[in-house]
Structures are given as C-alpha cells and as structure tokens.
Amino acid sequence: GENVEQHPSTLSVQEGDSAVIKCTYSDSASNYFPWYKQELGKRPQLIIDIRSNVGEKKDQRIAVTLNKTAKHFSLHITETQPEDSAVYFCAARSTGTASKLTFGTGTRLQVML
Amino acid sequence: SQTIHQWPATLVQPVGSPLSLECTVEGTSNPNLYWYRQAAGRGLQLLFYSIGIDQISSEVPQNLSASRPQDRQFILSSKKLLLSDSGFYLCAWSKDREYGYTFGSGTRLTVV
Numbered sequence: 001g002e003n004v005e006q007h008p009s010t011l012s013v014q015e016g017d018s019a020v021i022k023c024t025y026s027d028s029a030s031n032y033f034p035w036y037k038q039e040l041g042k043r044p045q046l047i048i049d050i051r052s053n054v055g056e057k058k059d060q061r062i063a064v065t066l067n068k069t070a071k072h073f074s075l076h077i078t079e080t081q082p083e084d085s086a087v088y089f090c091a092a093r094s095t096g097t098a099s100k101l102t103f104g105t106g107t108r109l110q111v112m113l
Numbered sequence: 114s115q116t117i118h119q120w121p122a123t124l125v126q127p128v129g130s131p132l133s134l135e136c137t138v139e140g141t142s143n144p145n146l147y148w149y150r151q152a153a154g155r156g157l158q159l160l161f162y163s164i165g166i167d168q169i170s171s172e173v174p175q176n177l178s179a180s181r182p183q184d185r186q187f188i189l190s191s192k193k194l195l196l197s198d199s200g201f202y203l204c205a206w207s208k209d210r211e212y213g214y215t216f217g218s219g220t221r222l223t224v225v
Contacts (some may be wrong), residue, residue, distance in 0.1 A: 018214070035215075036213075043217065049213050100159060103156055105156040
C-alpha cells in the first residue's frame with residue numbers, strides 16, 4: 001500500500017517568513033495530493049490540493065509543488081501569520097477502490113510574533 | 114450544499130462499556146465514507162471505509178466495527194471499550210476519487 005512520509009515534524013518561523021513542508025510517497029500510481037490544516041481541537045480542513053497532471057498550484061499565500069519523478073510534493077506558505085499556526089497534514093490518494101487517502105504524520109507549524 | 118454531521122462531540126466511557134458513534138452526510142448520494150482515529154498529538158489512522166451500503170472494509174484489526182445501514186449513515190461501534198480506544202474519532206466523506214475528504218467535527222472519546 002501507499003506510504004507517505006512528512007518532514008519536519010515541527011517547524012517554527014518568524015511572522016512574515018516562509019514555511020516549507022515536504023512529503024514523499026511510495027506508490028507511483030498515486031494521482032491526487034491534498035493538504036489539510038488542523039487547528040487545536042478541530043477537524044482537519046482541506047487548504048489546497050494538486051493532481052498528478054499538474055506541477056504547481058497556488059492560492060494566495062499557499063502553494064503546492066509536485067515532482068512525480070522523485071515522488072515528492074511540498075507545501076509552501078509565504079508571509080506567514082500567527083493564524084497559520086496549526087498542524088498540517090499531507091496525503092496521497094492511490095488509484096483503486098474507495099479512493100483512500102494515506103496521510104503523513106503531520107507538521108506542527110508555529111508562527112512566532 | 115453537502116454537510117456532514119457527527120455526534121456526540123465528546124464522550125467519557127468506562128472500560129468494558131459499549132460504544133456507538135454516528136455520522137451522516139446530507140446533500141449527496143452514494144458517498145465514500147471513512148472512519149479515522151487520531152491519538153493525542155498524533156496522525157490520522159484509517160479504521161474503516163465504505164463505498165456503499167453493506168460494503169465496509171477494515172484497515173486495522175481491533176475491537177471496533179463499522180456499519181452502514183443507510184446510504185449516508187456510517188456508524189462506529191464497539192462491544193467493549195479498551196483504554197487504548199481513547200482518541201479523537203473523525204468521520205469523513207468523499208464523492209469520488211477526484212475530490213478530497215471533508216471531515217466531520219469529530220468525537221473526542223476518553224475511556225476511563
């Protein structure tokens with residue numbers, strides 16, 4: 001089955017700096033890669049996603065890049081703000097029944113004032 | 114628009130007691146449904162998924178079970194809870210393989 005590794009596990013940045021979270025996946029057939037943000041005690045919420053036929057996608061201050069050859073994808077947050085502090089999860093979806101998502105282990109991002 | 118409802122929000126149960134968590138989706142038909150568990154400060158572990166009524170697959174052997182009595186209803190159950198069952202339980206749905214999951218608000222279960 002699919003295996004997703006995520007780094008770093010914790011990340012501290014100064015407000016206004018950029019943050020980058022990286023994930024690798026094992027199944028070359030995976031074709032969909034979402035990113036979720038989970039605030040303390042809340043549900044994970046989809047913030048951006050990318051499909052395997054696209055190399056990069058941007059939505060305001062967040063962007064995701066995908067390198068299919070290397071089987072890795074990254075989340076980039078620019079001009080970080082205190083409200084960006086949360087746990088971020090990457091995920092990969094393999095082809096097949098049920099379209100299950102395999103999640104990374106999460107990155108706790110802390111944006112310091 | 115589609116919405117997902119999950120209840121209860123919090124639950125404190127003694128060891129050995131039964132469990133029933135319910136999740137329903139509105140505004141769509143034949144959704145894929147999922148149960149995840151998240152231990153404190155940890156990642157998301159897939160427990161069960163379902164692509165249709167009475168079509169349920171288990172990902173992790175444990176003392177939990179799942180049922181889907183109706184198209185948009187997904188239930189997580191246990192006959193006897195263990196301390197290790199404590200965690201944050203999340204239900205999620207997706208329409209098909211082209212969409213990400215939408216999670217319910219979660220149930221925080223504490224087994225004492």
